[in-house]
Amino acid sequence: MAEGVTGEKIWLDGGLVDWEDANVHILTHTLHYGLGVFEGIRCYKGDDGRSAIFQLHAHVRRLFASAHINMLEIPYSEDQVRQAILEILPANHLDEGYIRPLVFIGSGAMGLNPGKNPIRVAVMGWAWGAYLGDEGVQNGIRAKISTFARHHVNAKMTKGKTCGDYVNSILAKREALLDGYDEAIMLDTSGLVSEATGENLFLVRGDRLYTPPLPTVLDGITRNAIVQIARDKGIEVMEAQLTRDELYIADEIFLTGTAAEVTPVREVDHRTIGSGTRGPITKLLQTAFFDVVNGRDSKYERWLSYL
Numbered sequence: 001m002a003e004g005v006t007g008e009k010i011w012l013d014g015g016l017v018d019w020e021d022a023n024v025h026i027l028t029h030t031l032h033y034g035l036g037v038f039e040g041i042r043c044y045k046g047d048d049g050r051s052a053i054f055q056l057h058a059h060v061r062r063l064f065a066s067a068h069i070n071m072l073e074i075p076y077s078e079d080q081v082r083q084a085i086l087e088i089l090p091a092n093h094l095d096e097g098y099i100r101p102l103v104f105i106g107s108g109a110m111g112l113n114p115g116k117n118p119i120r121v122a123v124m125g126w127a128w129g130a131y132l133g134d135e136g137v138q139n140g141i142r143a144k145i146s147t148f149a150r151h152h153v154n155a156k157m158t159k160g161k162t163c164g165d166y167v168n169s170i171l172a173k174r175e176a177l178l179d180g181y182d183e184a185i186m187l188d189t190s191g192l193v194s195e196a197t198g199e200n201l202f203l204v205r206g207d208r209l210y211t212p213p214l215p216t217v218l219d220g221i222t223r224n225a226i227v228q229i230a231r232d233k234g235i236e237v238m239e240a241q242l243t244r245d246e247l248y249i250a251d252e253i254f255l256t257g258t259a260a261e262v263t264p265v266r267e268v269d270h271r272t273i274g275s276g277t278r279g280p281i282t283k284l285l286q287t288a289f290f291d292v293v294n295g296r297d298s299k300y301e302r303w304l305s306y307l
Protein backbone atom coordinates (compact mmCIF):
# COMPACT_ATOMS: atom_id res chain seq x y z
CA MET A 1 0.00 0.00 0.00
CA ALA A 2 2.98 2.30 -0.57
CA GLU A 3 1.02 4.79 -2.66
CA GLY A 4 -2.38 3.69 -1.45
CA VAL A 5 -4.92 5.95 0.14
CA THR A 6 -6.01 5.14 3.63
CA GLY A 7 -8.45 6.38 6.21
CA GLU A 8 -10.78 5.41 9.01
CA LYS A 9 -14.34 5.19 7.75
CA ILE A 10 -16.18 4.41 4.56
CA TRP A 11 -19.90 4.88 3.94
CA LEU A 12 -21.20 1.56 2.61
CA ASP A 13 -24.81 0.61 1.93
CA GLY A 14 -26.36 3.10 4.27
CA GLY A 15 -23.90 3.85 7.02
CA LEU A 16 -20.29 4.25 8.08
CA VAL A 17 -18.12 1.17 8.52
CA ASP A 18 -14.46 0.85 9.48
CA TRP A 19 -12.08 1.35 6.54
CA GLU A 20 -10.69 -2.19 6.70
CA ASP A 21 -14.18 -3.72 6.86
CA ALA A 22 -15.38 -2.10 3.62
CA ASN A 23 -14.87 -5.27 1.58
CA VAL A 24 -16.92 -6.99 -1.11
CA HIS A 25 -17.40 -10.61 -2.19
CA ILE A 26 -15.37 -11.89 -5.15
CA LEU A 27 -18.65 -12.58 -7.02
CA THR A 28 -19.45 -8.85 -7.02
CA HIS A 29 -20.90 -8.41 -10.51
CA THR A 30 -19.23 -5.06 -11.24
CA LEU A 31 -15.82 -6.57 -10.54
CA HIS A 32 -16.31 -8.98 -13.44
CA TYR A 33 -18.01 -6.85 -16.08
CA GLY A 34 -17.42 -3.23 -15.13
CA LEU A 35 -21.00 -2.01 -14.95
CA GLY A 36 -20.99 0.51 -12.15
CA VAL A 37 -20.88 4.30 -11.97
CA PHE A 38 -18.95 6.78 -9.90
CA GLU A 39 -18.24 10.42 -9.20
CA GLY A 40 -15.19 12.43 -8.26
CA ILE A 41 -15.82 15.40 -5.99
CA ARG A 42 -13.53 17.83 -4.21
CA CYS A 43 -13.91 19.59 -0.91
CA TYR A 44 -11.73 22.63 -0.23
CA LYS A 45 -10.87 24.30 3.04
CA GLY A 46 -11.40 27.95 2.22
CA ASP A 47 -9.48 30.98 3.40
CA ASP A 48 -12.01 31.51 6.20
CA GLY A 49 -11.27 28.02 7.55
CA ARG A 50 -14.61 26.59 6.48
CA SER A 51 -14.74 23.48 4.30
CA ALA A 52 -16.97 23.47 1.24
CA ILE A 53 -17.80 20.89 -1.39
CA PHE A 54 -17.63 22.28 -4.90
CA GLN A 55 -20.79 21.67 -6.95
CA LEU A 56 -22.25 19.00 -4.66
CA HIS A 57 -25.69 19.09 -6.26
CA ALA A 58 -24.36 18.85 -9.80
CA HIS A 59 -22.18 15.86 -8.89
CA VAL A 60 -25.00 13.96 -7.20
CA ARG A 61 -27.35 14.76 -10.09
CA ARG A 62 -24.76 13.36 -12.51
CA LEU A 63 -24.24 10.24 -10.37
CA PHE A 64 -27.96 9.52 -10.62
CA ALA A 65 -27.92 10.33 -14.35
CA SER A 66 -24.99 7.93 -14.87
CA ALA A 67 -26.96 5.25 -13.00
CA HIS A 68 -30.10 5.95 -15.03
CA ILE A 69 -28.21 5.67 -18.34
CA ASN A 70 -26.97 2.26 -17.22
CA MET A 71 -30.29 1.13 -15.72
CA LEU A 72 -28.93 0.92 -12.18
CA GLU A 73 -31.52 1.85 -9.61
CA ILE A 74 -29.84 3.53 -6.66
CA PRO A 75 -31.66 2.43 -3.49
CA TYR A 76 -31.16 5.81 -1.81
CA SER A 77 -32.49 9.30 -2.47
CA GLU A 78 -30.27 12.06 -3.84
CA ASP A 79 -30.56 13.70 -0.45
CA GLN A 80 -29.30 10.58 1.36
CA VAL A 81 -26.30 10.37 -0.98
CA ARG A 82 -25.59 14.09 -0.48
CA GLN A 83 -25.65 13.56 3.28
CA ALA A 84 -23.20 10.66 3.00
CA ILE A 85 -20.88 12.84 0.89
CA LEU A 86 -21.10 15.68 3.42
CA GLU A 87 -20.21 13.40 6.33
CA ILE A 88 -17.39 11.32 4.83
CA LEU A 89 -14.45 13.75 5.25
CA PRO A 90 -15.28 14.71 8.86
CA ALA A 91 -15.64 10.98 9.62
CA ASN A 92 -12.02 10.65 8.46
CA HIS A 93 -10.84 13.77 10.31
CA LEU A 94 -10.21 15.59 7.05
CA ASP A 95 -11.20 19.16 6.27
CA GLU A 96 -10.44 18.90 2.57
CA GLY A 97 -9.92 16.16 0.04
CA TYR A 98 -11.36 14.06 -2.71
CA ILE A 99 -14.67 12.20 -2.41
CA ARG A 100 -15.55 9.14 -4.44
CA PRO A 101 -19.13 7.86 -4.52
CA LEU A 102 -19.39 4.46 -6.23
CA VAL A 103 -22.53 2.61 -7.30
CA PHE A 104 -21.99 -1.04 -8.09
CA ILE A 105 -23.81 -4.34 -8.61
CA GLY A 106 -23.41 -6.85 -5.82
CA SER A 107 -23.18 -10.61 -6.01
CA GLY A 108 -25.85 -13.13 -6.95
CA ALA A 109 -26.47 -13.86 -10.62
CA MET A 110 -23.20 -14.23 -12.55
CA GLY A 111 -24.28 -13.95 -16.19
CA LEU A 112 -24.22 -10.68 -18.07
CA ASN A 113 -27.77 -10.06 -16.91
CA PRO A 114 -27.34 -8.98 -13.29
CA GLY A 115 -30.96 -9.93 -12.62
CA LYS A 116 -31.94 -8.96 -9.12
CA ASN A 117 -28.45 -8.55 -7.70
CA PRO A 118 -28.40 -5.74 -5.13
CA ILE A 119 -27.33 -2.27 -6.22
CA ARG A 120 -24.79 -1.14 -3.66
CA VAL A 121 -23.42 2.30 -2.87
CA ALA A 122 -20.17 3.35 -1.25
CA VAL A 123 -18.78 6.80 -0.49
CA MET A 124 -15.07 7.15 0.18
CA GLY A 125 -12.93 10.18 0.96
CA TRP A 126 -9.22 10.80 1.16
CA ALA A 127 -6.62 13.55 1.02
CA TRP A 128 -5.51 14.21 -2.56
CA GLY A 129 -3.19 16.88 -3.89
CA ALA A 130 -2.87 18.10 -7.46
CA TYR A 131 -3.66 15.10 -9.69
CA LEU A 132 -1.16 16.08 -12.37
CA GLY A 133 1.32 17.48 -9.85
CA ASP A 134 1.94 20.96 -8.40
CA GLU A 135 4.61 21.57 -11.01
CA GLY A 136 2.06 20.68 -13.72
CA VAL A 137 -0.48 23.12 -12.31
CA GLN A 138 2.17 25.87 -12.25
CA ASN A 139 4.05 25.32 -15.49
CA GLY A 140 2.07 22.86 -17.54
CA ILE A 141 2.30 19.22 -18.49
CA ARG A 142 3.44 17.34 -21.59
CA ALA A 143 0.78 15.39 -23.47
CA LYS A 144 0.64 13.04 -26.42
CA ILE A 145 -2.14 12.17 -28.80
CA SER A 146 -3.12 8.67 -27.79
CA THR A 147 -3.03 5.73 -30.18
CA PHE A 148 -6.29 4.70 -28.47
CA ALA A 149 -9.44 6.36 -29.81
CA ARG A 150 -12.21 7.58 -27.53
CA HIS A 151 -15.09 5.12 -27.75
CA HIS A 152 -17.80 5.83 -30.29
CA VAL A 153 -20.83 7.29 -28.52
CA ASN A 154 -22.88 4.22 -29.37
CA ALA A 155 -20.23 1.87 -27.99
CA LYS A 156 -19.64 3.73 -24.77
CA MET A 157 -22.17 6.37 -23.95
CA THR A 158 -20.42 9.55 -23.01
CA LYS A 159 -22.71 11.20 -20.48
CA GLY A 160 -22.09 8.84 -17.60
CA LYS A 161 -19.03 8.10 -15.50
CA THR A 162 -19.28 4.35 -16.03
CA CYS A 163 -16.61 2.18 -14.38
CA GLY A 164 -15.83 -0.06 -17.37
CA ASP A 165 -15.38 2.90 -19.72
CA TYR A 166 -12.19 3.74 -17.90
CA VAL A 167 -10.37 0.74 -19.35
CA ASN A 168 -10.04 2.92 -22.45
CA SER A 169 -8.65 5.78 -20.31
CA ILE A 170 -6.26 3.50 -18.43
CA LEU A 171 -4.81 2.13 -21.68
CA ALA A 172 -4.24 5.67 -22.93
CA LYS A 173 -2.87 6.95 -19.62
CA ARG A 174 -0.36 4.11 -19.19
CA GLU A 175 0.80 4.39 -22.77
CA ALA A 176 1.38 8.12 -22.29
CA LEU A 177 3.32 7.63 -19.04
CA LEU A 178 5.46 4.81 -20.47
CA ASP A 179 6.26 7.02 -23.45
CA GLY A 180 7.48 9.75 -21.10
CA TYR A 181 4.47 12.08 -21.15
CA ASP A 182 2.21 13.18 -18.32
CA GLU A 183 -1.16 12.69 -19.97
CA ALA A 184 -2.90 11.45 -23.12
CA ILE A 185 -5.22 13.46 -25.34
CA MET A 186 -7.71 11.23 -27.12
CA LEU A 187 -9.24 11.64 -30.56
CA ASP A 188 -12.73 10.41 -31.31
CA THR A 189 -13.43 7.69 -33.90
CA SER A 190 -13.69 10.33 -36.64
CA GLY A 191 -10.25 11.67 -35.72
CA LEU A 192 -11.27 14.89 -33.98
CA VAL A 193 -9.99 16.00 -30.59
CA SER A 194 -12.15 14.65 -27.78
CA GLU A 195 -10.71 14.98 -24.27
CA ALA A 196 -7.96 13.66 -22.03
CA THR A 197 -8.28 10.44 -20.02
CA GLY A 198 -10.25 12.07 -17.21
CA GLU A 199 -10.22 15.74 -18.12
CA ASN A 200 -11.92 18.02 -20.61
CA LEU A 201 -9.77 20.11 -22.93
CA PHE A 202 -9.73 23.82 -23.74
CA LEU A 203 -7.68 25.65 -26.33
CA VAL A 204 -6.94 29.37 -26.52
CA ARG A 205 -6.43 31.00 -29.90
CA GLY A 206 -6.28 34.78 -29.99
CA ASP A 207 -8.65 36.00 -27.32
CA ARG A 208 -11.11 33.12 -27.69
CA LEU A 209 -11.55 29.88 -25.87
CA TYR A 210 -12.51 26.69 -27.72
CA THR A 211 -13.58 23.33 -26.37
CA PRO A 212 -14.82 20.19 -28.15
CA PRO A 213 -18.63 19.83 -28.25
CA LEU A 214 -20.43 17.40 -25.97
CA PRO A 215 -21.12 14.34 -28.18
CA THR A 216 -17.83 12.55 -27.49
CA VAL A 217 -16.83 14.12 -24.17
CA LEU A 218 -18.03 13.96 -20.60
CA ASP A 219 -20.18 16.94 -19.64
CA GLY A 220 -17.61 18.04 -17.09
CA ILE A 221 -18.67 20.09 -14.11
CA THR A 222 -15.31 21.87 -14.08
CA ARG A 223 -15.71 22.43 -17.84
CA ASN A 224 -19.05 24.13 -17.21
CA ALA A 225 -17.63 26.22 -14.38
CA ILE A 226 -14.75 27.43 -16.57
CA VAL A 227 -17.13 28.29 -19.43
CA GLN A 228 -19.26 30.31 -17.00
CA ILE A 229 -16.31 32.06 -15.36
CA ALA A 230 -14.74 32.87 -18.75
CA ARG A 231 -17.98 34.30 -20.15
CA ASP A 232 -18.47 36.36 -16.98
CA LYS A 233 -15.01 37.80 -17.62
CA GLY A 234 -15.99 38.71 -21.17
CA ILE A 235 -13.98 35.93 -22.82
CA GLU A 236 -15.77 34.38 -25.76
CA VAL A 237 -16.13 30.58 -25.47
CA MET A 238 -17.05 28.40 -28.42
CA GLU A 239 -17.67 24.71 -28.75
CA ALA A 240 -15.70 23.67 -31.82
CA GLN A 241 -14.57 20.53 -33.57
CA LEU A 242 -10.79 20.60 -33.29
CA THR A 243 -8.11 18.73 -35.17
CA ARG A 244 -4.84 17.60 -33.65
CA ASP A 245 -2.86 20.19 -35.58
CA GLU A 246 -5.08 22.91 -34.17
CA LEU A 247 -3.70 21.81 -30.82
CA TYR A 248 -0.15 22.16 -32.11
CA ILE A 249 -0.73 25.79 -33.17
CA ALA A 250 -2.82 26.82 -30.17
CA ASP A 251 -1.64 29.78 -28.09
CA GLU A 252 -2.58 27.91 -24.92
CA ILE A 253 -4.14 24.59 -23.95
CA PHE A 254 -5.43 23.53 -20.57
CA LEU A 255 -7.28 20.56 -19.08
CA THR A 256 -10.13 20.71 -16.58
CA GLY A 257 -11.52 18.13 -14.18
CA THR A 258 -12.32 17.65 -10.53
CA ALA A 259 -9.08 15.73 -10.02
CA ALA A 260 -6.87 17.80 -12.37
CA GLU A 261 -8.59 21.12 -11.52
CA VAL A 262 -7.15 23.51 -14.16
CA THR A 263 -3.85 22.20 -15.52
CA PRO A 264 -1.99 23.86 -18.42
CA VAL A 265 -0.55 21.78 -21.26
CA ARG A 266 2.83 23.10 -22.38
CA GLU A 267 3.65 20.55 -25.05
CA VAL A 268 1.75 18.15 -27.33
CA ASP A 269 3.61 15.49 -29.35
CA HIS A 270 6.92 17.38 -28.94
CA ARG A 271 5.39 20.62 -30.26
CA THR A 272 5.71 23.49 -27.80
CA ILE A 273 2.36 25.12 -27.12
CA GLY A 274 2.52 28.91 -27.15
CA SER A 275 5.34 30.12 -24.93
CA GLY A 276 5.89 26.62 -23.51
CA THR A 277 4.56 27.42 -20.08
CA ARG A 278 1.26 28.46 -18.50
CA GLY A 279 -0.30 31.10 -20.72
CA PRO A 280 -1.98 34.34 -19.54
CA ILE A 281 -5.59 33.30 -20.18
CA THR A 282 -5.00 29.93 -18.55
CA LYS A 283 -3.49 31.72 -15.56
CA LEU A 284 -6.42 34.13 -15.35
CA LEU A 285 -9.00 31.33 -15.41
CA GLN A 286 -7.00 29.05 -13.14
CA THR A 287 -6.65 31.82 -10.55
CA ALA A 288 -10.35 32.59 -10.82
CA PHE A 289 -11.19 28.89 -10.39
CA PHE A 290 -9.08 28.54 -7.25
CA ASP A 291 -10.61 31.76 -5.90
CA VAL A 292 -14.07 30.27 -6.40
CA VAL A 293 -13.39 26.85 -4.83
CA ASN A 294 -11.59 28.44 -1.89
CA GLY A 295 -14.52 30.74 -1.16
CA ARG A 296 -12.76 33.96 -2.16
CA ASP A 297 -15.36 34.96 -4.76
CA SER A 298 -18.83 35.53 -3.32
CA LYS A 299 -20.26 35.74 -6.84
CA TYR A 300 -20.09 31.96 -7.13
CA GLU A 301 -20.91 31.04 -3.56
CA ARG A 302 -23.96 29.12 -4.82
CA TRP A 303 -21.50 26.50 -6.15
CA LEU A 304 -20.26 25.72 -2.64
CA SER A 305 -21.92 23.48 -0.03
CA TYR A 306 -20.37 24.07 3.38
CA LEU A 307 -19.84 21.04 5.60
Ligand SMILES: *Cc1c(COP(=O)(O)O)cnc(C)c1O
Pocket (backbone or CB within 6 Å): 040, 161, 195, 196, 197, 198, 199, 200, 217, 218, 219, 220, 221, 222, 223, 256, 257, 258, 259
Ligand atom coordinates in the same frame (compact mmCIF):
# COMPACT_ATOMS: atom_id res chain seq x y z
C1 LIG B 1 -14.69 13.03 -14.67
C2 LIG B 1 -14.24 13.27 -16.07
C3 LIG B 1 -14.01 14.56 -16.58
C4 LIG B 1 -14.03 15.78 -15.71
O1 LIG B 1 -15.31 16.02 -15.23
P1 LIG B 1 -15.52 16.94 -13.94
O2 LIG B 1 -16.99 16.94 -13.77
O3 LIG B 1 -14.99 18.27 -14.26
O4 LIG B 1 -14.79 16.28 -12.84
C5 LIG B 1 -13.70 14.70 -17.92
N1 LIG B 1 -13.60 13.63 -18.73
C6 LIG B 1 -13.80 12.38 -18.28
C7 LIG B 1 -13.68 11.25 -19.21
C8 LIG B 1 -14.12 12.17 -16.94
O5 LIG B 1 -14.30 10.94 -16.49
